[in-house]
Amino acid sequence: MVSVLIVVQVASVYFFFTDEDLVKTADITSGWLLHMIAWTSLTGVVMVAFAIWAAARVTKPFRNFSDAADRIGRGEMEEPLKEEGTAELVQASAAFNQMQRRIKRLIEERTRMLAAVAHDMRTAVTRLNLRSIEIESDELRAKIQSDITEMSQIMETALTFARDDSAKEPHQRVDVAALLKALTDDAQDIGDTVTYTGPDTLITSLKPISLHRAVQNLVSNALKYAGHADILLSVEAAILKITVSDSGAGIPEDQLDGMKEAYARLDASRSKNTGGLGLGLTIANDIVLSHGGSLTLANRTPRGLEATITLPL
Amino acid sequence: MTETQQSILIVDDDTEICALLSIFLGRKGFRADSAHTSKDAEVLLARQSYDLIILDIMMPGEDGLQFCERLRRSDQTPILMLTALGEEVDRIQGLELGADDYLAKPFNPDELLARVKAIIRRTSPQKQSNTTYSFGAWRLNILRRELRRDDGTLVPLSSGEYALLEALARGGGQSVDRGTLMAQTRGREADPLDRTMDIQLSRLRKKLGDDAKEQRLIKTIRNSGYLLVLNEGDAA
Numbered sequence: 001m002v003s004v005l006i007v008v009q010v011a012s013v014y015f016f017f018t019d020e021d022l023v024k025t026a027d028i029t030s031g032w033l034l035h036m037i038a039w040t041s042l043t044g045v046v047m048v049a050f051a052i053w054a055a056a057r058v059t060k061p062f063r064n065f066s067d068a069a070d071r072i073g074r075g076e077m078e079e080p081l082k083e084e085g086t087a088e089l090v091q092a093s094a095a096f097n098q099m100q101r102r103i104k105r106l107i108e109e110r111t112r113m114l115a116a117v118a119h120d121m122r123t124a125v126t127r128l129n130l131r132s133i134e135i136e137s138d139e140l141r142a143k144i145q146s147d148i149t150e151m152s153q154i155m156e157t158a159l160t161f162a163r164d165d166s167a168k169e170p171h172q173r174v175d176v177a178a179l180l181k182a183l184t185d186d187a188q189d190i191g192d193t194v195t196y197t198g199p200d201t202l203i204t205s206l207k208p209i210s211l212h213r214a215v216q217n218l219v220s221n222a223l224k225y226a227g228h229a230d231i232l233l234s235v236e237a238a239i240l241k242i243t244v245s246d247s248g249a250g251i252p253e254d255q256l257d258g259m260k261e262a263y264a265r266l267d268a269s270r271s272k273n274t275g276g277l278g279l280g281l282t283i284a285n286d287i288v289l290s291h292g293g294s295l296t297l298a299n300r301t302p303r304g305l306e307a308t309i310t311l312p313l
Numbered sequence: 314m315t316e317t318q319q320s321i322l323i324v325d326d327d328t329e330i331c332a333l334l335s336i337f338l339g340r341k342g343f344r345a346d347s348a349h350t351s352k353d354a355e356v357l358l359a360r361q362s363y364d365l366i367i368l369d370i371m372m373p374g375e376d377g378l379q380f381c382e383r384l385r386r387s388d389q390t391p392i393l394m395l396t397a398l399g400e401e402v403d404r405i406q407g408l409e410l411g412a413d414d415y416l417a418k419p420f421n422p423d424e425l426l427a428r429v430k431a432i433i434r435r436t437s438p439q440k441q442s443n444t445t446y447s448f449g450a451w452r453l454n455i456l457r458r459e460l461r462r463d464d465g466t467l468v469p470l471s472s473g474e475y476a477l478l479e480a481l482a483r484g485g486g487q488s489v490d491r492g493t494l495m496a497q498t499r500g501r502e503a504d505p506l507d508r509t510m511d512i513q514l515s516r517l518r519k520k521l522g523d524d525a526k527e528q529r530l531i532k533t534i535r536n537s538g539y540l541l542v543l544n545e546g547d548a549a
Contacts, residue, residue, distance in 0.1 A: 119371055123327050125419035130333035133422055145421070152419050173466040178520060185471035185516060189509075200519075203466050212469070 061085040065093065072100060114162050118155070125152050161279045166210035166287045177202040179212060180231055180242065183219070192223055198233030204240060204313055206291055214287040214295075215242060217280035218307045222246035226304065240311045247304035256297050260285045284309075319433060320361070323347040324354045324377070325369040325395070334367070337422055338429070351380040358388065364433055367425075369395045369418075370407065378406055385411035391432045395420075408444075408456040435483065446482040447544045449530050451521060453482050468520065473513040481531065481541035490538035514539070 061084070068081055080097040083090050129148055135141040177199050187194035215231065222229035226248025234241045251259060260281050281295075284307075288295040293311035300306050321343050323331050331347035338345045346363075348354035351374065354366070366384075370377035381392055394412040407415055413432050416425060446453045450463045458475060460468050470478065480497040481489055495510050515525065523530040532540045 122418040123330065127327070127329050127333060129419055130330070130337055130422055133337060148419070149421075173464070175466055175468045179469040181520075182469045182471040182474070185473065189471065189473055208467055208469060 061089050118159050121155055157279050161283050166290045169207040169210050171205045173205055174208045175201055175203050180233055193228035196231045210287045214284040217284040218244040221280055238313045240313050242309040245306040250299040250305045318344050319364040320344045322363040322366045326372045351375040363390055366390050366392045368392050381412055382410040448541055455479055474517045477513045477517055486543045488534040488537045488540045
């Protein structure tokens, strides 16, 4: 842009001084000097313009390259890069494509393995469930069946995380207030203390199954650590906010950030009594990110934890 | 309950599951046969008719979905599909191919029994029922278990609200008695002073925007039960 302006400016100066009337009246020496200056600057400008153009031509493949790396980083698999440009670039592109193929193969293998494990595990657990009916002691049978239920829940959570279902679910128009109320009612119907505060109706576009899972995970955490959960829905300046809060012990400030990482749990001992795999928050976070939103955790005063999902409307 | 013993065909490639299911259903008063492939199932179906088929999706050779589709061309025996949890695609596909209900593996045996009884109960008097119902400015799809507004907006319902609405819709514009609705909405632990249904009903009316006094959509029929006013063409 700047170079074009300079070219135009210099060119106009040059043509001004070569104007016939001016050449006649001007001193020959100074005319010659002006001529030289104009020529030199014009050449310089052309060279700068060429350099900029050449640099752009050389860097463009690099830009494509980094854009592609960026997209893969976000989990979008795509066509292999064109292997062109300088020898180094051809080599880098080839290496990049090979890496991409390898990642793709690893993901496919993982998905196949998960499907196979899931099928065999579900079959075995189904058998176990049916066998448990034979247990005569009511107490023992109830305990075994509750263990089986917990086992299958852990298994399904891990599979949900690994499959990353939310990436595949399409957006659709949903009454998100009705969704949160339904979640609250379902929890209350099985005896949990969950409340909902917010509008009766709020229609927006999102992934209903995934969002339900994200909020459900936050509610389950609140129930587990505090025995109750309060859901709040609000809209401020085109931002939709869903807050799940409790008045439990909260999370030590220095551990807040790490809680969203996979398999993180407040009690590092992974003791049994608080249960779970430590994937709930990670799954919720992934889902919210896939909506282009964010999940934040904060301690409340005087006590309690507040998990806030913010989504752009 | 019924005079004649009801028969169930179990189709699952896992022989142990077939055996365990047969014993379980046998104890609950059903007669159960099992087949491990779709071919075996066809041989048995040619020989006699069943009140219900329990069909596993994941089978070597012809899978449950393909078998269900093929079977539906000539046979209307109710089908309970066994799917893997979370695999939404299988579930919807199975129902669209003509299965009557689905249950995710691993299932709780009592849950299976409840589904089996529900399917037999609702398929025995009248044949195939509708899959979508419209009423007021609403559409209910019982395959996808979805309630939508006319403009397509999804309005999620709680399990209790959904069960109640589905039972009312299946009434086909006729009154559905309180006992039937209660059986649909009651949770695992039945409460003798069951107020659950009334709570679900008032929540449902609120979500549908149906005034409890005006009762444009859900009408209370004195001494009889409740009626969902279906739009023209959906009423039985």
